[in-house]
Amino acid sequence: KAYLLPRNEIVKFLALNGELGIVLTNSRFTRMEIKRVVGIDSVVLYPPVDVNKYIRYMSNDKRENLVVSIGRFVPKKRYEDLIEIASRVKNAKFVIMGTVSKTDYIMKIIRLVKSKGLSNVIIKPNVSFQEKLEVLSKAKIYLHTARTERFGISIVEGMAAGCVPIVYRSRGPWLDILEEKQGVYGFAYRDLDEAVSIINNVLNNHTLWREIVDNNKLHVMKFSRETFKKKVSILINKVLSIKGLL
Numbered sequence: 001k002a003y004l005l006p007r008n009e010i011v012k013f014l015a016l017n018g019e020l021g022i023v024l025t026n027s028r029f030t031r032m033e034i035k036r037v038v039g040i041d042s043v044v045l046y047p048p049v050d051v052n053k054y055i056r057y058m059s060n061d062k063r064e065n066l067v068v069s070i071g072r073f074v075p076k077k078r079y080e081d082l083i084e085i086a087s088r089v090k091n092a093k094f095v096i097m098g099t100v101s102k103t104d105y106i107m108k109i110i111r112l113v114k115s116k117g118l119s120n121v122i123i124k125p126n127v128s129f130q131e132k133l134e135v136l137s138k139a140k141i142y143l144h145t146a147r148t149e150r151f152g153i154s155i156v157e158g159m160a161a162g163c164v165p166i167v168y169r170s171r172g173p174w175l176d177i178l179e180e181k182q183g184v185y186g187f188a189y190r191d192l193d194e195a196v197s198i199i200n201n202v203l204n205n206h207t208l209w210r211e212i213v214d215n216n217k218l219h220v221m222k223f224s225r226e227t228f229k230k231k232v233s234i235l236i237n238k239v240l241s242i243k244g245l246l
Helices: 002-017 027-038 078-090 103-115 129-138 153-160 173-179 192-201 206-223 225-242
Strands: 064-068 095-099 119-126 141-144 164-169 185-191
Touching: 027 173, 064 078, 064 129, 064 153, 078 103, 078 119, 078 173, 078 192, 095 129, 103 119, 141 153, 141 192, 153 164, 153 173, 153 206, 164 173, 164 192, 164 206, 185 192, 192 206, 206 225
Parallel strands: 064 095, 064 141, 095 119, 141 164, 164 185
Antiparallel strands: none
16 A cells, blocks of 8 residues: 555546556456556557467367466466366366476475375476477366456467366456357356366367367457557557657
8 A cells, every 4th residue: 555555646647647648558457447546547458479379289179188277386376276176077187387486385286286186187387388389289278267367368378279268257367358258269167166067068078169269260369469569559659649749
């Protein structure tokens, strides 16, 4: 509060006096939060995702019953939820890939997997980009258990590689990436029981998996670097025009 309250007042002052130009944000969710907290409008500019490095794997139909999650090994990723889900889905392997800066959380997750006696959960810290591509190209599902994500670049990467995304029903993953459309670009769950049900359905229904992947061929381009560059160019020209520099 000591930091945010004065900061927000400064931002409001600058906005009211026309000093901010165009305010950018990375998702619809964050845009709503900026409006609620600071009281100013902003423009959504999605982070650029290098989808071209992944999309060549999208047509690969030779998939395993493999569920992948990618993200830093930090508590907000809620990998405990993934492990609980894995304990209920017996016919699939679960792979967690991510960077490690502090070992406390990853050791907690490793201990939890061992305590549950799970042989279907594989933890891969600090993998290479090539290994990440290889795993994604074999997987059917990208599972994102974080509940406070403002966007979720790894979700888009998984989609571009041909994985059906299953995300928690909130914030950027639901509002921006799935566009609040259940079963079109992927699926969202409200609780772990629903997550288990959705995962089993996708794993056992090849037609459904292929339908979602086909829908995502065009959809992921919305988050591409090329789309980002075009939108940035438009926004720069708009600011220059407002300032009378064009």
